[in-house]
Amino acid sequence: MLNGPKIVLIGITLLSATLSTSVVQAKNAGTETPGVHEIHVMLKKYEFNPGALRVRKGEQVRLIMVATDHDHGFKLDDFKIDQKIKKGTTVVVEFTADKTGTFQFHCSNVCGFGHRGMKGTLVVED
Numbered sequence: 001m002l003n004g005p006k007i008v009l010i011g012i013t014l015l016s017a018t019l020s021t022s023v024v025q026a027k028n029a030g031t032e033t034p035g036v037h038e039i040h041v042m043l044k045k046y047e048f049n050p051g052a053l054r055v056r057k058g059e060q061v062r063l064i065m066v067a068t069d070h071d072h073g074f075k076l077d078d079f080k081i082d083q084k085i086k087k088g089t090t091v092v093v094e095f096t097a098d099k100t101g102t103f104q105f106h107c108s109n110v111c112g113f114g115h116r117g118m119k120g121t122l123v124v125e126d
């Protein structure tokens with residue numbers, strides 16, 4: 001008789017432990033991370049969209065970039081970034097915006113006749 005309720009109690013404890021774990025996982029699964037400035041950028045001939053990125057100095061910036069129609073690249077010399085993004089893939093690049101100014105980035109993978117004009121700007125404000 002005494003064994004019955006004990007087993008039930010253990011069962012409930014395990015269940016609640018499982019539930020709180022899934023809640024934590026659900027929170028982590030979201031794209032928003034506190035303290036990280038996430039920007040989604042789409043790359044296609046011959047533009048970055050958005051082409052003007054604005055962040056604050058000191059921010060951790062996470063660029064989530066997808067190349068839709070061709071292999072492209074994201075080259076931002078001032079922050080020593082040169083990342084290829086294959087057609088149909090998403091690449092995440094993170095950096096700290098540790099200086100203010102307006103910085104140019106451009107496509108670093110020859111993608112067609114308009115490749116040289118495929119560029120954008122990063123503005124880091126105080």
Ligand SMILES: [Cu+2]
Nearest residue numbers: 107109111115
């Ligand atoms: Cu290109």
